[in-house]
Amino acid sequence: MICTGCSCLCDDIVVDGGVRNACRRGAGIFRFVNEGRAKPMINGEVVDFEKAMDAAGDIIGNSEKLAVYGLDTTTVEAQQKAIELAKTKEAYIDDNSSFCLGDFVELILKEELPTTTLDEVRNNAYVVFYWGTDVYHSLSRHMSRFTYYPRGGKRQRGYEEDRFLVVVDVRRSHTAKLAKKNARFIEVGDDLELIDAILKVLDGKAPEKFAKDAVRIVKEMQKADFNVIIGGLGLKYGLKGDYQQFLEFVRRVNEVTNLYFIPAGCHPNMRGFNQLLFEKTGHVNRYSFRDEEAGEKFAFPKLLEDGEIDAALIVGTDPVNSLPFDIAKKLKDIKTILIDPRQSLTAEIADVVLPSAISGLETGGTMIRIDGVKVELAPFLEKKPDDVSIISSLLEAV
Amino acid sequence: MPITPMEVYKLLPKTNCRKCGEPTCMSFAFKVINREKNIEECTPLFEDDRYSRQRDELLKLLEPLKEATETGLIVTEDLCVGCANCIVVCPVHAAEDPYGSAAGSGPKIEDPIFRLEDGVLKVINMTKCRRYGKNRILCVACRENCPSDAIRFLEG
Numbered sequence: 371m372i373c374t375g376c377s378c379l380c381d382d383i384v385v386d387g388g389v390r391n392a393c394r395r396g397a398g399i400f401r402f403v404n405e406g407r408a409k410p411m412i413n414g415e416v417v418d419f420e421k422a423m424d425a426a427g428d429i430i431g432n433s434e435k436l437a438v439y440g441l442d443t444t445t446v447e448a449q450q451k452a453i454e455l456a457k458t459k460e461a462y463i464d465d466n467s468s469f470c471l472g473d474f475v476e477l478i479l480k481e482e483l484p485t486t487t488l489d490e491v492r493n494n495a496y497v498v499f500y501w502g503t504d505v506y507h508s509l510s511r512h513m514s515r516f517t518y519y520p521r522g523g524k525r526q527r528g529y530e531e532d533r534f535l536v537v538v539d540v541r542r543s544h545t546a547k548l549a550k551k552n553a554r555f556i557e558v559g560d561d562l563e564l565i566d567a568i569l570k571v572l573d574g575k576a577p578e579k580f581a582k583d584a585v586r587i588v589k590e591m592q593k594a595d596f597n598v599i600i601g602g603l604g605l606k607y608g609l610k611g612d613y614q615q616f617l618e619f620v621r622r623v624n625e626v627t628n629l630y631f632i633p634a635g636c637h638p639n640m641r642g643f644n645q646l647l648f649e650k651t652g653h654v655n656r657y658s659f660r661d662e663e664a665g666e667k668f669a670f671p672k673l674l675e676d677g678e679i680d681a682a683l684i685v686g687t688d689p690v691n692s693l694p695f696d697i698a699k700k701l702k703d704i705k706t707i708l709i710d711p712r713q714s715l716t717a718e719i720a721d722v723v724l725p726s727a728i729s730g731l732e733t734g735g736t737m738i739r740i741d742g743v744k745v746e747l748a749p750f751l752e753k754k755p756d757d758v759s760i761i762s763s764l765l766e767a768v
Numbered sequence: 769m770p771i772t773p774m775e776v777y778k779l780l781p782k783t784n785c786r787k788c789g790e791p792t793c794m795s796f797a798f799k800v801i802n803r804e805k806n807i808e809e810c811t812p813l814f815e816d817d818r819y820s821r822q823r824d825e826l827l828k829l830l831e832p833l834k835e836a837t838e839t840g841l842i843v844t845e846d847l848c849v850g851c852a853n854c855i856v857v858c859p860v861h862a863a864e865d866p867y868g869s870a871a872g873s874g875p876k877i878e879d880p881i882f883r884l885e886d887g888v889l890k891v892i893n894m895t896k897c898r899r900y901g902k903n904r905i906l907c908v909a910c911r912e913n914c915p916s917d918a919i920r921f922l923e924g
Contacts, residue, residue: 393887
């Protein structure tokens with residue numbers, strides 16, 4: 371069984387009465403599969419599914435400026451249909467990666483950042499950076515499945531001798547508490563200072579800040595031919611939108627040893643959406659099919675804020691919960707269609723709610739793990755309609 | 769918090785009466801923590817009213833002994849997020865399950881020491897643990913790699 375709780379897409383889950391091998395979040399998805407499910411609704415009233423579908427078709431048909439948003443928790447097949455729909459309607463399309471780690475995925479897809487797969491990391495990585503991410507909570511099994519703890523390939527002695535952990539964060543998080551033997555925790559105020567310090571060490575100069583840590587880290591990285599940075603949102607905010615310095619840092623380190631980068635995104639199929647849209651348009655998110663370009667102004671929160679859209683098709687996400695309230699409240703000014711397996715705050719305010727099957731549990735398909743590996747889902751229940759069939763019929767209606 | 773033999777000793781009668789079969793109260797305290805003796809075997813503590821306050825305090829102190837497994841391991845499920853660090857670092861798992869838990873996946877052997885069930889750590893077979901039995905090794909690999917302190921040992 372594949373767990374679609376986060377971007378780890380753990381493939382060793384066993385369901386037999388209980389749920390084995392899944393973390394707390396993953397197990398919750400399996401255990402409470404039938405709880406809190408959404409019902410087909412129009413303006414808050416439960417109706418037939420067919421009726422709700424017709425209403426959704428009408429909203430999309432009548433919309434002049436449609437936005438398609440979400441899609442990170444659904445399958446590649448459904449994303450493909452949604453992109454087709456957006457193209458047909460000349461709509462805006464965006465997912466959560468515009469305020470998550472989309473920028474890093476774009477750099478990886480443009481081959482500006484060297485990347486690798488998590489299986490390679492398990493077999494080869496020596497220095498493992500966790501930069502600006504508390505994976506103990508966000509991707510609980512990341513460290514034990516792929517990076518620091520497991521033994522494999524060239525790293526048979528695991529964390530005891532064959533790995534070196536570096537946790538970079540602004541506070542002593544739970545992940546940072548694991549940095550004990552063969553490890554360093556670096557508490558930063560400004561991430562650029564640490565990048566500067568490491569670059570200075572590479573130049574053979576003594577840095578003013580992090581002198582001891584930077585020298586040790588560079589020494590450790592030179593010991594092996596495979597090192598990896600798992601970068602999270604903390605790194606993105608730390609770089610303040612200027613990726614050149616970080617790219618320069620990775621390039622310089624790669625002159626003396628090998629350093630790869632993998633984003634620590636949370637959504638199970640965010641990479642899938644980014645990759646699909648990149649293949650079709652050359653951009654990973656925030657794309658307008660009308661203007662045939664991407665940009666900050668086409669990000670879903672920005673479109674809402676500026677009142678640029680008159681309808682939104684939201685798939686598998688909960689913007690009322692995740693966006694700032696001042697922006698989220700503008701959802702009431704536009705027509706909203708929500709396709710989601712479960713009841714959410716957005717379902718309470720949406721004009722039309724279309725319940726769908728849970729990807730991975732009730733419907734199959736493909737997802738792309740955060741490192742770019744394709745994972746075939748193995749559903750253990752059967753439920754229709756799924757995201758693919760719902761979006762396909764909406765597409766037909768248009 | 770771990771329980772130390774000295775804490776137990778302080779609350780015992782400290783008369784070295786040998787009624788429990790041990791030469792001193794201190795050695796009795798050690799054996800109580802190792803669960804080789806029951807606290808009830810200290811008869812003066814329960815018969816003499818002079819010790820009633822001490823007795824209540826001692827019974828409260830020894831409360832965690834009941835929830836601990838044979839090796840002194842206590843898992844607080846409410847604190848566990850299911851990261852599986854403990855399962856992967858366990859040296860016994862590494863030796864017996866090289867392609868399962870040693871390589872990061874869920875245990876592939878039938879009776880691992882512990883595994884994740886319903887999202888939290890459950891003890892399955894404590895007899896495999898290096899801390900089990902007479903010639904035990906005081907290994908703390910699982911506790912050291914649990915940042916949320918969901919894993920504790922009685923003796924610290």
